Amino acid sequence: MKVDFDIHGGNIEKEARKLGLSTDRIIDASASIVPFKLPKKLNNYLINSIKNESIKSYPDRSYSEVKNSIAKWHNIDPSMILPGNGASELFTWVARDAGLNGISSLPSPGFGDYQRALRCWNASYIHNPIPLSWTNRNPQPFPIKPKTHVLWITNPHNPTGQLWSRSSIEKLLTNYKLVICDEAFISLTPGGESQSIIDLTKNHKNLIVIRSLTKFLGLAGLRIGYAISNSDRLLEWKEIRDPWPVNTLAINATNMIMKDSKMHKKRLNKIHKWVEEEGKWLHQSLSEFSTIKPLPTTTNFQLIKSDSSILNVIENLKQRGILLRDCRSFITLDENWIRISLQKRKQNIRIINTLKDYIN
Template structure:
């Protein structure tokens, strides 16, 4: 079987965007409306905002939130986040999504020497380091793992800076807190990106946030984007030492968060019922749909489906999956190209979990595409 048997299709694929969530551009290229696409390339939950959060946004539009400058200190939002995580407000810094905070973490990383980037891994860490001329080295992760959770972090501790994603992107592995704490005892700086951790059933047990008060060399980054599917609002936050975050605050743009983001962020973090209801909804969905998707992916000829703790799964093949991905796109199904992940390539794709009906459409379309490819061989 050769999943790369059409040269013209392959040339397009090589020049396409290598990140998920490019809905507008993909819809235009495919000649379809955005609403007709199943976007399994971006790892967002498939649930809409609850009524209270909708009302929060509408009220924010009606009130002064758009007329006046946002509070530069984000004091109310900081206090809400701090109360939820049981830390002091000075140890919290809201940001314009996790990406802005990753950029500032890159500054501190570049000042602490060489950065170790586990690979495959999120390409934004490299971007952040390049902003500050930071030096980095890739450290390969094993590309075989079991479904047992949580798992031991497989890289040995060193004296350098290390960037950890928990659960890991793109593999979906969830690292244990105990194994990550060992890194804090030797590394000059540990940056832990927990953007997906609230989505993992029982995942909070592995969070490093409770360790921040004991380790001045720890930065934890969180995001509300994944859990609430609000990528357009850009809300993230960092938890670290007061001194470190005060430095970031003094150097950053004056108003990194807009009034709408601040309003909805405050409501999410203040109203525990809203937060817990969404977490329970997402965990139930992952517990039901995750095993179903993996089981059906494993039944596809020529595909290896790896276990995952969260809302995306990594698949591989012995052949390039470039044309496979492109033909699925022509069926209005977008999967995540893994070329931007160091150590992966055309033989790998990441599939984000969808609602029940769309997961079934994805499997059906994959079966059809594979059947046609085998017939062509």
Template sequence: MSSGLPPHGGNLSQEAFRLGLRPAQLLDASASLVPFRPPADLRRALKRAIGGSALRDYPDREQRQLRQAIARFHGLQPEAVLPGNGAAELFTWAARDAAACGVSGVPDPGFADYRRALACWGGAVISLPLELSWTRTWPQPWPFQGGLEQSCQVLWITNPHNPTGQLWSRASLEPLLQSYSLVICDEAFLPLVPEGEVQSLLPLVETHPNLVVIRSLTKLLAIAGLRLGYAVASPERLQHWQRWRDPWPVNGLALAAGRSVMADQSGMHRWLQRVQAWVAQEGNWFHQRLIDLPAVSPMPSSANYLLIRGEDSLLELRERVARQRVLLRDCRSFIGLGDSWLRIGLQDRRGNRRILKALKKELS
């Protein structure tokens, strides 16, 4: 990043080192992961895989069983699914296609990794500036309607948007497929959003070869360290990506863990219910408590993270809160957000209380 700031949150070990602490002493609300332990079934699958041959053997290069489990879960054909080493790896290949199609339109402030991926291939980018105020009604219409087609051929959509937490309506996204050579829709956080799934573009992939949908399992299953995501797109497109990438991009443990959770459909639905109930309940509770704090305003969010805005710079507040062992996301690396913004990843009640206590102490 030209700013020299880390482009992502979740820099737990660096921050712990800087603060002279151990990572376990910090509450990391700079990343936005589900605060529960990964599903028990997944942990058991990992144990079995370690006890078996997953550490020794090369992983299946075609990821057949995982592809099948994901495809069955979404009612797709396995050839339309490509697992990756997190969603981030798959952006690299989506960006290669994007660079070949022309100029990419990327909403700002937005997830920095799209630009990283486009830069790999010299892909041209134009910034689509989002309004920095929005209401609390979900879903909302995609804000860039009409006229953009002249300046960009590719559109990158994040649904729900990161860092704002806005949920875009499928009805407003669907017509975009007629206007752009390629639409890349990052649905990394969509399964966490209460009633978010109805806004997904997944059902449109089969009939629209110019659509790529990317999902992440790292936030949903709290496995950011294991790394797992998947792309859904036309089989022809995914065959190209498979030829371009490293020979073994998804390791044997991630394959085993992903296969076991995705194949257990009722277990996965129970997990989704639990996660969405947490976002609905804790999200409201936390937002209400933040409203009561002086000098900062919480922004509405449909997702498990939200932005707070200060009248002046919040950097000193962030540092003082960090000294109280709570990490919040510095937003200066988001284009269009400056030092008066911080992003907070939702925690369980105990964690949210800890964040509020630290903020209250430093703001009073």
């Protein structure tokens, strides 16, 4: 299946042009990015990075400084880290290794970019459905054990928002030649870090963990993520990838947020409080509708099932400057499903009030 990134979410500039609106008049609840501005200290640091002309030089191809700062945060060896141009670039290299190891299992519904990456290498994959009904107990055991060579896991899961338990994933590591765990949303999830499996990469060479910083920082346009795996694998990727995939501004932002633990933790606390408060408010507000049902979630987005097609509702809200996530790009989901990403309270109220004009 070809993934249509026009219904992927986050296409705010394109939609603004079509609607004849400025981007600041649009609520983009289709992309799961924190709605907060950068910490002032980090914002000023990036501005100064431009003023002092640090971007005139090529980035350090070894990425030594940024690898050291990430390594210190996660308490792992710097040789086990490879920064990337967002998580998506790293998925491309992950998919190369997946193809070399056999058939991949993609739990579905799931993030469509995994398929794009696997097709780059003509790698074989199959979809394995996960249950679309669950309780609000967290973390939950990973629900399937596909009989393939490679297993892709998203934790917490996208688009359902379920947080898988570390113990249930650890038990799977001996069952597969390669396990890929995408932890893009785990730092945004209250209690999420306790279920991370990053430290398991020290003793399991068949494990790759991918992290994204763009959602945490609210800088999707800067493109920064990193892979954590055994050093031999990452060295091989480094030798065959583009010479300078990560730009200097992304490196500088990562260095600062990883080195300044006070700022990092303050940011995390702010996000977790927001997810807990706004997540609860939005879920309760959505539960008051009779024709849609919000499913339990742990992170900054909510998956919602409608009794009937909700495409007209998505289009009507778009015309009023509110973008929701059309879930047809997720395998096993159809036009009855939408995903709403958390916003600040004012924007969340506007979303709920506008929904009331179109559904019961």
